Amino acid sequence: MPEWLSISVRFIFSWVILMPIAVIAGGKLLGQLFKLDGQDDDSFRIRVPPVLKFSAKKEEVLLGVALFIIDLFLVGAFFGEDTYLLFKREFGVDPGQFNSICTFSSFLSVLVSTTILLVSKGFGQLRRIRPDPVIKEHEELIEQLRKDDPQKNAGSRND
Numbered sequence: 001m002p003e004w005l006s007i008s009v010r011f012i013f014s015w016v017i018l019m020p021i022a023v024i025a026g027g028k029l030l031g032q033l034f035k036l037d038g039q040d041d042d043s044f045r046i047r048v049p050p051v052l053k054f055s056a057k058k059e060e061v062l063l064g065v066a067l068f069i070i071d072l073f074l075v076g077a078f079f080g081e082d083t084y085l086l087f088k089r090e091f092g093v094d095p096g097q098f099n100s101i102c103t104f105s106s107f108l109s110v111l112v113s114t115t116i117l118l119v120s121k122g123f124g125q126l127r128r129i130r131p132d133p134v135i136k137e138h139e140e141l142i143e144q145l146r147k148d149d150p151q152k153n154a155g156s157r158n159d
Helices: 003-031 059-090 095-128 133-148 152-156
Strands: 043-046 052-057
Touching: 003 052, 003 059, 003 095, 052 059, 059 095
Parallel strands: none
Antiparallel strands: 043 052
16 A cells, blocks of 8 residues: 555544544533533534534534544553554554554543533432422422412413
């Protein structure tokens, strides 16, 4: 295989396919937890014909890109050479150091956003075990109002 073709395939896989999918997936996962103002018109789409269509909108775009950039910096700054050697030795692929960092950062972005979502949802479930006293008080007040004025409540229902 010619060297230019090998370089092109590695670049396309790392930067044109894998990175955008990771940005979108990570952004969608984090977008379930965080809502940001001022992101009304942002959108990001990738299509890997004819099988996959991915898109992110609003805060999902910013969150996904931010997470990827943070991961890319951290992986490159602290584990750049090790990441490259991991791909070369363990996977038997030599995509080059920068493409290895991009690929690993893509996987890491999805892993980090999934972990954040699962941990957040897990803590949310723990909080729901104990009912919120304000909600309980609110429900009791509504029930008391219904009991105090049964005539209004009977007339307002459309049974």
